[in-house]
Amino acid sequence: MGQSHHSQLAEAHPSGGRSxxxxxxxxxxxxxxxxxxxxxxxxxxxxxxxxxxxSRTVIREAVATLASRGxxxxxxxxxxxxxxxxxxxxxxxxxxxxxxMLKQQGGVESLFQxxxxxxxxxxxxxxxxxxxxxxxxxxxxxxVNAAARKDSEDFFRTDVAFHGVLYRIPRNPIFATLHIAYxxxxxxxxxxxxxxxxxxxxxxASHLAIYTAILERDxxxxxxxxxxxxxxxxxxxxETFGPKWRAxxxxxxxGKL
Amino acid sequence: MGQSHHSQLAEAHPSGGRSxxxxxxxxxxxxxxxxxxxxxxxxxxxxxxxxxxxSRTVIREAVATLASRGxxxxxxxxxxxxxxxxxxxxxxxxxxxxxxMLKQQGGVESLFQxxxxxxxxxxxxxxxxxxxxxxxxxxxxxxVNAAARKDSEDFFRTDVAFHGVLYRIPRNPIFATLHIAYxxxxxxxxxxxxxxxxxxxxxxASHLAIYTAILERDxxxxxxxxxxxxxxxxxxxxETFGPKWRAxxxxxxxGKL
DNA sequence: TCAGTCGTATTGTCGGACCAAAGGATAGAA
DNA sequence: TTCTATCCTTTGGTCCGACAATACGACTGA
Numbered sequence: 290m291g292q293s294h295h296s297q298l299a300e301a302h303p304s305g306g307r308s309x310x311x312x313x314x315x316x317x318x319x320x321x322x323x324x325x326x327x328x329x330x331x332x333x334x335x336x337x338x339x340x341x342x343x344s345r346t347v348i349r350e351a352v353a354t355l356a357s358r359g360x361x362x363x364x365x366x367x368x369x370x371x372x373x374x375x376x377x378x379x380x381x382x383x384x385x386x387x388x389x390m391l392k393q394q395g396g397v398e399s400l401f402q403x404x405x406x407x408x409x410x411x412x413x414x415x416x417x418x419x420x421x422x423x424x425x426x427x428x429x430x431x432x433v434n435a436a437a438r439k440d441s442e443d444f445f446r447t448d449v450a451f452h453g454v455l456y457r458i459p460r461n462p463i464f465a466t467l468h469i470a471y472x473x474x475x476x477x478x479x480x481x482x483x484x485x486x487x488x489x490x491x492x493x494a495s496h497l498a499i500y501t502a503i504l505e506r507d508x509x510x511x512x513x514x515x516x517x518x519x520x521x522x523x524x525x526x527x528e529t530f531g532p533k534w535r536a537x538x539x540x541x542x543x544g545k546l
Numbered sequence: 547m548g549q550s551h552h553s554q555l556a557e558a559h560p561s562g563g564r565s566x567x568x569x570x571x572x573x574x575x576x577x578x579x580x581x582x583x584x585x586x587x588x589x590x591x592x593x594x595x596x597x598x599x600x601s602r603t604v605i606r607e608a609v610a611t612l613a614s615r616g617x618x619x620x621x622x623x624x625x626x627x628x629x630x631x632x633x634x635x636x637x638x639x640x641x642x643x644x645x646x647m648l649k650q651q652g653g654v655e656s657l658f659q660x661x662x663x664x665x666x667x668x669x670x671x672x673x674x675x676x677x678x679x680x681x682x683x684x685x686x687x688x689x690v691n692a693a694a695r696k697d698s699e700d701f702f703r704t705d706v707a708f709h710g711v712l713y714r715i716p717r718n719p720i721f722a723t724l725h726i727a728y729x730x731x732x733x734x735x736x737x738x739x740x741x742x743x744x745x746x747x748x749x750x751a752s753h754l755a756i757y758t759a760i761l762e763r764d765x766x767x768x769x770x771x772x773x774x775x776x777x778x779x780x781x782x783x784x785e786t787f788g789p790k791w792r793a794x795x796x797x798x799x800x801g802k803l
Numbered sequence: 804t805c806a807g808t809c810g811t812a813t814t815g816t817c818g819g820a821c822c823a824a825a826g827g828a829t830a831g832a833a
Numbered sequence: 834t835t836c837t838a839t840c841c842t843t844t845g846g847t848c849c850g851a852c853a854a855t856a857c858g859a860c861t862g863a
Contacts, residue, residue, distance in 0.1 A: 346816060
C-alpha cells in the first residue's frame with residue numbers, strides 16, 4: 290500500500306495533457322446530460338472527427354478511454370453504444386484487475402472473508418430492522434429456494450437470490466451491486482462446486498435458520514446461523530478445489546502465455 | 547441494474563477479437579511473472595513493435611489498455627512504468643466512475659451509509675476479537691489524535707489514521723484498501739468541512755468512547771459509540787454542504803462543459 | 804564534481820490508405 | 834405483398850509514413 294493515493298480530484302499533471310482529454314470530457318458530458326441518449330450508438334468516428342476537428346487517432350483514443358470507463362460499450366467491430374453509468378458500471382471496470390487479484394495468494398480467501406463480514410452485518414441489521422416487506426421477500430425467496438432443492442441448478446440460482454434479498458434490505462444500491470460483485474467474482478468457485486441434493490438440504494436448512502432468526506428478531510442467532518452457513522459451504526468449496534485444482538488452474542494460465 | 551452481468555470470465559464474443567488482445571495478455575503475463583520488473587519503464591513502442599511484429603497502432607492500443615487496467619502508469623509524455631497490480635490498483639480504475647456516481651442524487655449518502663455499515667462491523671469485531679497488538683495500535687492512534695486536538699489539520703489526519711487502525715484489524719488487505727477508498731472518495735466532503743478545536747474535542751471524545759468500549763469488550767457500546775460519532779459528524783457535514791454548496795458544485799461542472 | 808548545452812530517441816499527433824465486416828438498399832422469389 | 838438473397842455504402846480496425854515536441858542521455862566546460 291504505497292504512497293500512491295492518486296486522487297483523481299486534483300489534476301496532478303499541470304504540464305502536458307493529452308489532446309484527447311477535452312474531447313473525452315465533452316463526450317462524457319454529452320452522455321451524462323442525455324444529449325447522447327442512452328443505449329444509442331455513438332456517432333461515427335468520422336463524424337466525431339468533424340465535430341471536434343481532431344484526427345481519427347485522437348477520436349479513437351477518446352472513445353477507447355470512454356469505453357474503459359464504462360460510459361460506452363465497445364464491441365470489436367460494432368458501433369460503440371452509449372451506456373449511462375450505473376453502479377454496475379464500476380464493477381466492469383474493476384473486473385479485470387479483480388480477476389488478477391483473485392489469482393494471487395489468499396485472494397479468494399480475502400474476498401470471501403469480506404463477504405462473510407458484510408453478510409454478518411446484513412443479517413444482523415435485518416434481524417433488527419427488517420420491515421414487513423423485507424420479511425415477506427425473504428419468505429418468498431426461501432420458499433422458492435425450498436422448491437428447488439431437487440434441482441441443483443435451480444437451487445444454486447435461488448440460493449444466490451435468497452442472499453440477494455439480504456443485500457437489498459438496506460435499500461442502498463451499493464449493497465445490491467456488492468452482491469452482484471460477490472456472485473460474479475466468486476462464481477467460478479461456487480458454481481463449479483460439487484452439488485448434490487444432500488448439500489442442498491443442508492444449505493436450505495441454513496437459510497431457514499437465518500430466516501427464522503431474523504423473524505424472531507435475534508441478531509446474534511442470525512449472525513451465527515449465517516457464519517456457520519457460509520463457513521461450512523466454504524469448507525466444502527475448499528475441499529473441492531484443493532491444491533490439485535489450483536495447480537490445474539495455474540497450468541491453464543501458463544499455457545496461455 | 548440491467549441484465550448486463552458481463553462476466554469477464556467467459557469470452558462472450560467468439561467472433562472477432564482485437565489484434566491487440568493477445569499482445570495485451572502477453573505483456574500482462576510478462577509483468578505478472580516479473581519478466582518486466584516492477585517500477586521499470588516499458589520497452590519503447592518500436593521495440594514492442596519488433597517484439598510482437600505489430601504496427602505501432604496496436605502496440606499503442608495495447609499499452610493504453612494496460613494503462614486503463616492499472617498495470618502500467620502512463621503519464622503523457624513519459625515512458626509507461628510497470629506497476630505490479632495491488633489492491634490499490636483497483637481503486638484507481640474505479641475512481642473516475644465513482645466520481646460520477648457521487649455526483650448523482652444520493653451518491654454520497656449511499657457511500658457514507660455503507661461506510662457506517664462497515665465500521666459498525668469493524669468495531670464490533672474489534673470489541674470481540676481484537677488482540678493485544680490491535681489494542682495497542684488503537685491506543686497509540688488515539689494518543690496521537692489527542693495530541694493533535696489543537697491543530698485541526700493534524701487532527702483530521704490523525705482522525706483518519708485512527709479509523710484506519712480499525713480497518714487493519716481484520717488483517718485483510720481488502721479492508722485496508724476500503725479505508726483508502728472511503729477517505730479518498732469522501733475527502734472533498736470531510737476535508738473542506740469547517741473545522742474547529744471544539745469539533746475536534748467532540749470527535750476525540752467519540753474516538754475515546756469507541757476505544758473504551760473495545761477495551762471493555764462491549765460490542766454494542768462500541769457500535770453505538772461509532773454510530774453516534776459518524777452520524778453527528780455527518781450531520782455537521784450536511785449542514786456545511788447544504789443545497790447552496792451543491793448548487794455551486796453543479797454550476798462548476800456545467801461551466802466545464 | 805557539477806551545471807549547462809546539444810543531439811538523439813521516443814512519444815503524441817496527423818494524414819492517408821486499405822481491408823473486412825456491418826448495415827442498409829435493392830432486386831428477385833414465393 | 835412479403836420474405837429473402839444479393840449488392841453497395843458505410844464504418845471500424847489496422848497499417849504506413851511523417852513531423853513536432855520533448856524527455857533523456859551524452860557531452861562539454863567550469
